[in-house]
Amino acid sequence: MPIRYFIKQWLMPPGLLLLLLLGAWWLRKRRPRLALACFVAGLGGFWLMSLPLVVEQVARQLETEPPLSVQAWSGLAGRADAIVVLGAGRERGDLAWGGQDQPTGTALERMRFAAQLAKASGLPVLTSGGLHYGTPPSEARLMADRLRDDFGVVVKWQEEGSRTTWENAQMSAAVLQPLGIRRVVVVTQAWHMQRSRWSFEQAGFEVVPGPVGFLGQDHGRPFAGLLPDNRAIWQSGQLLNEVAGLVGYRLFY
Template identity: 65%
Template sequence: MPIRYILKQLLMPPGVLVLLIVLAWWLRRRFPLLAGACFVLGCGGLWLMSLPLVVEWSARQLEREPALSAAQWPALAQRADAIVILGAGREQNDPAWGGGDQPSTLALERLRYAARLARASGLPLATSGGLHYGQPPSEAALMAETLASDYGQPVRWLEQRSRTTWENARFSAELLQPQGVRRVVLVTQAWHMPRARWCFEQAGFEVIAAPMGFLGGGSARPLGGWLPEAKAVWQSGQLLNEALGLLLYPLAYGRR
């Protein structure tokens, strides 16, 4: 497992918040004031991350692109050359599928939406996503198989080398642009779309955003979203990762 992944899990919430609570326990006798501060920060951070209200507010700061209406789908054929779907991880060794890997829930949401767009517009499909720690099949191949088997939509291009959103864009450009694909309909979660769009535009594409999976819609929840939910912790982590990516990607790749 790459050391980068381990460090990321420890230094990003909720990992760093758990570490603060452990540090509070370790410092409780020698440095009680510092231990108290670590405990409050750790527990307070976990509580905020668990609130659906915080998730919805945070998502609205990231979800800048409006959704495409169904009436716009057929006209995409005149505005773009292809639909590109970004990988979103996988579920490994699922006995229900013969012990094979399957696209993650996030990826399946993207595939379902992309299949609808492809059926309405007639645009060809491209999937983008590499290997999981070097082990085949690639995310692109898993997504292509699902699109063909479950939705009857063949995939024309498979970009199978990328590990990050930046590489999604870079390697998709190497694959698609020599074949005349310059305008793409980009399918990913709404909160991921700003970073994804920036990367693809940096790679030379004209992008039509097709966001889905919005989290900032303000759905009805018990106690107005102030009741903690386990799912909200994961969602908060995704949103924080996305916010940091928006800040760091231009610094890392903006002048390339």
């Protein structure tokens, strides 16, 4: 896993863009034209990744599932048998919590929405996510603890072995389908929902999408989103990773 992660970080932006800039410096005397091309590609890539407008436009292509209307929450029990919340990493040793690991902000966004769906519909909840950094507790356990303590929702099942979206689906199926549960509400980021829905359908589920955190809309950024924003770089990285995941899943699964 560490080797695969290391390679992935350099093959995907912004790591790839840094390699282009390093290549431009290395080739500046021997191959000036190639060096210029690498410099323009690297710097231009960073500039595009920093623009909120680019984030918005790319996200619109990924966020194909509409949001669940508030009016539909209470009726979910007629459309599904359980709610599945997908993990989104963890923060290690948060000093504000006595050095205990905590779910990331993205995971908390999913958990908050799942908690509201569970309270409105009465559906049971499964948290899905394995060991992050290879050490316990699992993402599923962290989410279950916080759902109970912070949102008043008791999680019925914890799937603690998965490391990818595909494994989220396969291992959730191993828990739920022997119980006769084949209709699930999947809660994850809107830009991650395409791949999640496909993975869960491949695992034999009927999926009701529960997307959160939409990025493909006008968030009222100054100057129409054409000014660089440091948060946009992180968001662009997430979206590009998702595009690669969509392509890779259909090729390898």
